[in-house]
Amino acid sequence: MSYDAKVFNVMVASPGDVLAERALFREVIHEWNAVNSEVRKVVLMPVGWETHSSPEMGAGPQEIINQQVLHSCDLLVGIFWTRAGTPTTEYASGTIEEIEKHIAAGRLAMLYFSTTPAVLDDVDNEQYQTLRDFKASCRSRGLFESFDSLAEFRNKFSRQLQQKLNAHEMFKLTQTESSSNQPVSDFMRLTVPSLTHEAKVLLKEVSQDPHGRLTYVRYIGGAAMQSNAKSFLDSKERREVAKWENALQLLQEEELIVERGHKGEFFEITAKGYEVADTIIS
Template sequence: MSYDAKVFNVMVASPGDVLAERAVFREVIHEWNAVNSEVRKVVLLPVGWETHSSPEMGAGPQEIINQQVLHGCDLLVGIFWTRAGTPTTEFASGTIEEIEKHIAAGRLAMLYFSSTPAAMDDVDIGQYQTLKEFKSSCRERGLYESFDSLAEFRNKFSRHLQQKLNAHEMFKSALTDASTSLSVSDFMYPVTPSLTDEAKVLLKEVSQDSYGRISHVRYIGGAALQTNGKNFLGSKERREVARWEDALRQLQDEDLIVERGHKGEVFEITAKGYEVADKIVS
């Protein structure tokens, strides 16, 4: 059955080194909608430049993104790890520009910084220094949150999102200029894709790995799932581990990766895998 609801655009702003966190961001939004939207008569629509912008000439890329996506955003969620993002003509990065202009417009922003360990040989020192300076500037202007695993980010963002929806005046107001009231049917909810968000992230990362390989190793006290210099099993929480191991099985079932070891420890991306990965927007 359809019902009337107010739709709020929730934008994720982040550099390209937090693909897994971006996937979690969308999952938390979709889960909130599934549980709350019909009762609360509120729908949260996750948006980003990669899904809500279209080709246009006549201005710089970031200016076009600002016009097409940022200006219609009600809530912005910024996520960082080791990179600040690509510099623009006005700001240190496109991500920082989106955040600063959103805040300057008097709109709500929630910022998260990952403290997950990184291989420093793979870290761009200039990017990291720019990020440190931006993070330092944020200390004097509000509150931000840190996390050290995907599981912790999921828990914190889910809790904080609920707090904002319960308490912030924007969500309680009957009239909001930046939101739209419309009839919501079942098709408004994202159709479950053939791949989970974790599987999409894993496939995109292995397609960018120089050897096109994924290693999955179990050891006493934990496990590691690695590709492209990243470990996706940083958390020992069984629920989190199961999600990523299920993503690995999905890629196998779809013939997107093939096992090369004898103990399920090494996998290589297939030609089909590369084709599908190229269609996934990072």
């Protein structure tokens, strides 16, 4: 069924050495939309120069990208690893130009820097130094995030995007307008699923785990379930173990965690999972 919603353009700005992160950027946004857009009447539109620009002559490439894509962007997500990007006539790189002009316009920007080890022979020293200089300039102008793996980037971006949508004035206004114009439906009241005590404990701990992960391994004579440096299957009594296994299954059914391992031994929290976890009082 169709519904009215406000669309926010979310642009990814990054050089060509973070293609996997760019894909995860879109995956996280699509996941947020699938879980939240109908209830919150908000749609996040992932945009980038490679998908939202078109051929045009009469100006420099970056100027055209700025005009076609950047100027209509509400939120910008910058991602870096070892490169700064191709220099432009005004800035050290096109990516840096997009970020600086977006910030200068008073718009929201979230920056992420990868600390994943790189093969030194593949690193352009001049590019890396330019990136270091830009990163250093950012330290006195706000907060940025670092990550050391694709999984950590996904977890951090998913959680922090939700935090921005919950707290930033730009999105708060939309929520206020939606709530003042429409009655609260039963569906909206029931967005937080009913969970067992064990499921709540599991979800809260996974949400506080630095990587948003939970491991579950069965072996001869027992099983192990861990997250956030805590173990949940200390008892070998089958009735107790069954409660935690049921909690794990319930979190999957409610799409609060998703299976990532090949044998069902590794799970990650979803954007919806973080949102529900925030409602649980420890």
